[in-house]
Amino acid sequence: MLKLRLLDLEGIEISNLSFSIYSQLYLVAFTIIALARVICTFSHQKFILPNMKVRNIAIIGLTPAGLSIEKALIEKYKNQKVNIEFYDDRSNERFSYVAKSPYIGTVSVVIDKVKTGEIDDVYIALPMVAKDRIKNAILQLSNSTVDAYIVPDLYTYKLSVSQIARIGNVHTFSIFSSPFEGLGALTKRIEDIVIGSLITLLILPVLCLVALGVKLSSPGPILFKQDRYGLGGKKIKVWKFRSMKVMENSDIVTQATKNDPRVTRFGSFIRRTSLDELPQFINVLQGSMSIVGPRPHAVAHNEEYRVLVDNYMVRHKIKPGITGLAQINGYRGETDTLNKMEKRVEYDIKYLQHWSLSMDIKIIFLTVFKGFVSDTAY
16 A cells, blocks of 8 residues: 655654644644734724725614614624614604614605715615605605615514515515425424434433432322424423323413422422423424424413413424523523513514524523523422
8 A cells, every 4th residue: 555654844754743843833823813813803994994985874764663774784784884874754752762873854854865975775664554654755765876775664563573485576574484494494303303312312311310210209100291282383292201299281280389289309300400301302303392492381371371472373383392592591480470471482483583503503502501400490
């Protein structure tokens, strides 16, 4: 077999170089990369940024939609010079929103600036009900070459999940769609199978110890299945370690509270540490649940909160999860107030809006450190 030998300039084999030499080479390379990054950043801020043309942007409408597009524009142009201004025909007393950018004047003022070329982009962020004002603004802007955009006022209807879809020449907003369709569904399923199988193998000794603890702590089965709502609001059977002396799965389910007499001493421990939920990896591998997603609630609680919390059922556009964005932000365990449930749903919908594979991995990672143990899980 032909053996290639790499030699340095003096004929010494590179494979014989000491560890310290390798360490020095890596250190030099790292220093050069870090220095280059600092130089590029400094040059951009010192020489390029000051000479950049300022992009002047006008937002018509000091509204929730206006504040939303302002935030998005600030993020988009964070490395460029941008001047954002608000314009609205309403009097100053009617403004109840605090913006980072200044209010300059009425719509007629921005129209005059557009005609003189002082404005590069215009975003119309008026409420949908103000159709006459929107039509008037579009008519006046059409007599110029400015780039104009309409920001849909979806906040009026408290819409949480929206995507733009095109059917022929018609554009629609899919307000209750799910990112877990097609390629998204395949990616999510592969993630669940691969990571779920790995975690199940790693926690197998823990599963055995918890099962033994449940068996010794009180008479009854080790595992039980409880009805929950899954994908599309369909009922599924969710596996759990038994933590109570009784097993409730009726139309009326009372949440466990502090010092609940139904909960065994060992059951209290596995509920606080979420160890009672580990059998749900069976559900993940079966396909009825996902590792990351909204926590499944008891059917009775679903029927109660779907009429109390806006967009509550939107959280069922995805498979329920063992952990989720709400859980790593402290909203797990007992929901003894309506506000707690509203915040949980808010995080669940935020997860739907911003889902990505990297986001799932981050949630799984954070769950290990702060998502399992909770003082409100009784």
